[in-house]
Amino acid sequence: MNPMTVLAPLGMLGYGIPARSMERGLARDPAVLALDAGSTDPGPYYLGAGVPFVNRRAAKKDLVMILDAARARGIPVLIGSAGGGGGRPHVEWTLDLYRELCRERGYRFRTAVIDAEVDRAWLRAQVAAGRVRPLDHDRALTGPDVDAAARIVAQMGVEPFLAALDAGAEVVIAGRACDAAVIAALPIRAGFDPGLALHMGKILECGGAAAYPRHGSDSLLGVIEDDAFTVEPPNPDKVCTVASVAAHSLYERANPYELHLPHGHIDLKATRFEAAGARAVRVSGTRFVPAATPTLKLEGVARVGFRTLAIAGVREPQLIANLDAYLANVRTRVADTYPDGYRLMFHVYGRDGVMGPLEPVRGSHPHEIGLIIEVIADDAETSAAVLALARSVALHVTYPGRKAIAGNLAFPFSPSDLRAGEAYEFTIHHLVAVDDPGALFRVEMIEV
Amino acid sequence: MRTIGEIATFVTSKNAGPFLLTLDIVFPDEATYHRFVAGRPLDRATVARLYGLSPDDVVDIIEFEPAFAVKITLRRPWASGAVGETDVYGAQQHVPLARHAIEWPETA
Numbered sequence: 253m254n255p256m257t258v259l260a261p262l263g264m265l266g267y268g269i270p271a272r273s274m275e276r277g278l279a280r281d282p283a284v285l286a287l288d289a290g291s292t293d294p295g296p297y298y299l300g301a302g303v304p305f306v307n308r309r310a311a312k313k314d315l316v317m318i319l320d321a322a323r324a325r326g327i328p329v330l331i332g333s334a335g336g337g338g339g340r341p342h343v344e345w346t347l348d349l350y351r352e353l354c355r356e357r358g359y360r361f362r363t364a365v366i367d368a369e370v371d372r373a374w375l376r377a378q379v380a381a382g383r384v385r386p387l388d389h390d391r392a393l394t395g396p397d398v399d400a401a402a403r404i405v406a407q408m409g410v411e412p413f414l415a416a417l418d419a420g421a422e423v424v425i426a427g428r429a430c431d432a433a434v435i436a437a438l439p440i441r442a443g444f445d446p447g448l449a450l451h452m453g454k455i456l457e458c459g460g461a462a463a464y465p466r467h468g469s470d471s472l473l474g475v476i477e478d479d480a481f482t483v484e485p486p487n488p489d490k491v492c493t494v495a496s497v498a499a500h501s502l503y504e505r506a507n508p509y510e511l512h513l514p515h516g517h518i519d520l521k522a523t524r525f526e527a528a529g530a531r532a533v534r535v536s537g538t539r540f541v542p543a544a545t546p547t548l549k550l551e552g553v554a555r556v557g558f559r560t561l562a563i564a565g566v567r568e569p570q571l572i573a574n575l576d577a578y579l580a581n582v583r584t585r586v587a588d589t590y591p592d593g594y595r596l597m598f599h600v601y602g603r604d605g606v607m608g609p610l611e612p613v614r615g616s617h618p619h620e621i622g623l624i625i626e627v628i629a630d631d632a633e634t635s636a637a638v639l640a641l642a643r644s645v646a647l648h649v650t651y652p653g654r655k656a657i658a659g660n661l662a663f664p665f666s667p668s669d670l671r672a673g674e675a676y677e678f679t680i681h682h683l684v685a686v687d688d689p690g691a692l693f694r695v696e697m698i699e700v
Numbered sequence: 701m702r703t704i705g706e707i708a709t710f711v712t713s714k715n716a717g718p719f720l721l722t723l724d725i726v727f728p729d730e731a732t733y734h735r736f737v738a739g740r741p742l743d744r745a746t747v748a749r750l751y752g753l754s755p756d757d758v759v760d761i762i763e764f765e766p767a768f769a770v771k772i773t774l775r776r777p778w779a780s781g782a783v784g785e786t787d788v789y790g791a792q793q794h795v796p797l798a799r800h801a802i803e804w805p806e807t808a
Contacts, residue, residue, distance in 0.1 A: 295789075678782070
């Protein structure tokens with residue numbers, strides 16, 4: 253087959269596309285623009301609250317460059333994990349932006365929208381049938397977990413993208429998706445080896461991150477052939493080296509030799525990375541191993557309450573020396589008024605604010621510490637009330653040897669108490685066995 | 701004795717999904733990589749001790765020659781962003797590993 257070129261304009265919609273990289277990437281005549289827009293990295297809040305973790309104006313700036321290129325060159329655009337979390341509100345957010353842009357530019361595209369939210373009744377039935385197992389932890393999923401979740405998505409593989417392309421989509425806006433699948437979809441549809449296509453997808457999904465020097469959001473080109481693929485940065489100031497590309501296989505993954513998708517996994521044990529000139533790397537030998545039973549990865553979060561916090565600093569050595577007793581005292585006095593129904597936490601920067609219980613350095617004597625007082629309660633008003641009390645007690649409570657009697661804390665801000673809104677936790681990170689890895693994901697064709 | 705941070709080009713930590721923390725040690729060249737892995741300086745018990753975890757929480761220690769790298773994956777004590785979290789992305793948990801000193805004779 254003739255080689256096929258894929259351009260990943262960037263690693264995350266909203267992080268910025270260097271204009272020169274886009275221009276030089278397009279000059280290589282890509283067959284598709286494919287990009288990832290999501291991650292669980294920013295934590296559970298965004299999936300739960302149904303909001304993106306990127307700025308709308310920044311995402312619009314990226315999307316207009318992508319749509320201009322797609323229109324000018326007549327090539328499809330595939331966007332996976334739209335809006336970050338890839339749930340319905342995230343896809344809607346992306347669609348709203350997309351519609352606005354199409355209106356402004358006078359563009360019309362045959363558009364596919366792919367839903368990745370999971371029906372609770374279906375999932376409860378899978379739990380009952382024993383088809384769900386934990387992933388990376390050992391807590392079995394229960395029916396009540398499913399009911400308590402604020403939102404549950406499944407990661408789609410290539411199948412829904414193939415269905416959308418078969419239906420004639422020029423632009424695909426998909427909910428939660430395996431990042432590699434977004435980029436591999438068109439090459440797989442064209443008949444390229446799925447092991448190579450998916451491995452290329454995994455390298456391209458972070459955009460220019462697999463090229464050095466590794467700074468700033470950037471684009472990456474992939475060219476797939478029958479027995480290998482080549483990756484190269486369109487940015488002339490960057491290079492892909494064997495080290496940069498191989499190292500990217502480590503990124504955010506527990507096992508660099510395997511990457512799991514719904515219909516199987518790719519195996520890198522026999523993969524060869526070779527320099528192809530000074531700026532490109534040729535990759536071969538990656539194998540696709542079909543799964544005996546397809547599985548979908550589920551992600552779900554539950555709301556655990558409302559967070560309020562206050563940020564302060566402590567400079568007084570006597571207080572720093574007595575910090576544990578002081579914080580225990582604050583806790584006790586708050587409990588005198590509010591015995592239960594909340595969680596009160598202290599983040600002590602300068603001591604173990606970054607590593608918490610994993611911090612091996614103990615008994616150091618910093619000259620100042622940063623203190624975050626955090627309260628989580630079932631409702632926002634309780635959270636704010638407990639935090640307000642904890643903050644005032646912390647400001648004024650005494651401790652052994654206290655001489656600075658006017659106040660214990662330096663607050664950098666007024667107001668001191670910040671309402672951080674809803675707090676969520678990941679409660680679902682499981683695999684569900686399915687017969688058809690594409691069946692869950694509804695593909696809807698719309699005219700925009 | 702040299703610290704792993706002194707020997708390696710990169711020592712870094714990051715979530716691998718919300719329930720795992722993965723630590724990557726990337727060496728500057730093939731020789732350094734082979735010298736490191738030949739000494740077998742890291743096992744589950746050592747890594748667990750560095751982080752105050754149980755050896756069962758050290759999920760894997762994998763040598764990845766294509767990148768001249770060793771990857772260590774830990775079970776997170778809680779899921780990313782859970783109540784009490786200190787590092788949502790897991791991006792600042794590498795220091796105990798980087799500061800770990802191992803036998804590294806200068807004339808090897």
